[in-house]
Amino acid sequence: MNVDLLLYKTIKNSKIDLILSLPCIMLKGLLQVIEEKNEIDHISITREEEGIGIAAGAYLGGKVPAIVMQNSGLGNSVNAIKSLLQLYRIPVIFIMSHRGGEGEKILAQIPMGKLTPDLLDLLKIETFIVDSERNIKHIQTAVEQSLSSGIPTGILLKKKLWGSL
């Protein structure tokens, strides 16, 4: 099975029932599968912080939302993570592609790419690294953990997941 389909199936089999997304070239395949299958509610957002607001509202109304986005969007999300999600204890799953890591060819992606692990740490977002098909199953653990602890959780999809660098 290809990686995007495997990612999709794992998300589908978790409790996630709403996806809010902004595109990234690394997420192109996954977003295409989400659209084609049309089984999980999916809403395009205009900015990551907006997605956090929608996700928070959807959770309050009983949904299990995930935000699919590029790691660069974490910078746009800092205040909403602290003063909405963590303040009220609202679990939201961040499924992030990690641009600016190993094998990155675009110079502009590198500063935020380098900062991302430290920033997640500083934000106290426990993050699961997914860099091979074998650990895609971490998504399931991340969702369970986020829901039981009531705090946002991250999943960082590495470039290596889609093949050699």
Add this chain to the structure above:
Amino acid sequence: MKRFDAIKRITELIDNEILVCNIGAPSRELFNIKDRDRNFYMLGSMGLASSIAFGIAIAKPDRNVWCIEGDGALLMNLGSLSTVANNQPDNFTLIVIDNGAYGSTGNQKTYTSQKTKLETIAEGAGFESITVINNEDDIILILKKLGKGCHFVKINTSPGNAQVENIQFNPEEIKERFMKSISN
């Protein structure tokens, strides 16, 4: 009319509706005028009121969701207007109380006090129902008539905050009673 008067009128009409309210003075005023379990008071994340309300509207399609937002806060999250208008929930009313000022921080002017018209931006974003209210007496009449749909309502007021007490709940209490009240 000030924000406090506008919120008072809105709460005179409100019944089963879910209400999400902007951070700062608006939430404090709402708390003091009419506290209810179905009020979600924002304590942080300025600008996200319409997004939170939209998320609730998706999750609760059978419930009407109203959102009280300010002009300064909406200017921080204009993309939300596109997202809401394109997804068009039929249970969503965004009520922007436009006093042309950042009311909670000392009434510094916002751009809506100059050239910017939020109703024109909302129309451009794709909202089909747009109403501007200038008179306090019209608030109840107009809100009553709206019914199902995805509505943008702007109430023009002058700046100024009422002297009211702080919200007596902590964030988790606000969340828990709110979730419980809308869970069935």
